[in-house]
Amino acid sequence: MRQQDPSPASAGGRLAEAMQRGDVFADLCPSREVLNHVTSRWGVLLLVALLGGTHRFSELRRKVRGISEKMLAQTLQSLEGDGFVDRIAYPVVPPHVEYRLTPLGQEVGQRVEALADWIELNLGEILSARQARQATQASVE
């Protein structure tokens, strides 16, 4: 191994430890499954949307523009299954259903938003780094 001092930049969390054992990568690993739900295409956006408070099905559909009913229902179910969202159905006609984050969901949602927001904030720097590299490439060939 190249260097095993545990504190150069990252302070190595449990994930880093688990990587050594190789048991993070089995796709059936529960934490990988949860991570996939959370970082999935629509999971990220739904968590951010729900950080804004309780929403109805149709409200989420409008707010998360471009999502199909199928994926909205499916993603909400997976997040509900992980205990991140609560589904509250009022027995009226026409049906009225509300979704909101559980305390657990708010915690994970904040971390997801922290990541997404960082990217949004630093997008300029990221893209200009891309430019610089393309210029280098051009001068080489």
Place this chain on the structure above:
Amino acid sequence: MRQQDPSPASAGGRLAEAMQRGDVFADLCPSREVLNHVTSRWGVLLLVALLGGTHRFSELRRKVRGISEKMLAQTLQSLEGDGFVDRIAYPVVPPHVEYRLTPLGQEVGQRVEALADWIELNLGEILSARQARQATQASVE
């Protein structure tokens, strides 16, 4: 809209604002593309691995158990393209190539690790929440 007070739980970042305009969801949106790279199946694991320091291609292949050469090369290229990793090739035979995080990559990597580690830490609570809900289901039907 149900509630628009901007400070119940999340303090709403730029992402939340952008969602209203609907320009976060275009799949060609650059920030969505970067987010997809970072949260992709192997992107997460590579960033965490590289938080541990510089690695060679074959070292990453061993550390991130289960990844194919194709996906390793491909994911590393996308991360390099976003300015998150540096690729250093030494012109010797046999070839010797090292990968390490840029300062930008360390920042994003820390946020990814924060998310992944939180899940790992709270996995017990997540799974027991699932249990509780299944028990509820069983008693209902």
Place this chain on the structure above:
DNA sequence: CCGTATCCGCGCCGATACTG
């Protein structure tokens, strides 16, 4: 209004073989 069911195309990704 809030979903479920079905069909199906497209792209991700693993396997394999090959190059510098």
Place this chain on the structure above:
DNA sequence: CAGTATCGGCGCGGATACGG
């Protein structure tokens, strides 16, 4: 050692239609 090239399965997810 460090990749690229090519093929092929299969699952994600969009479109559509239907039910409570």
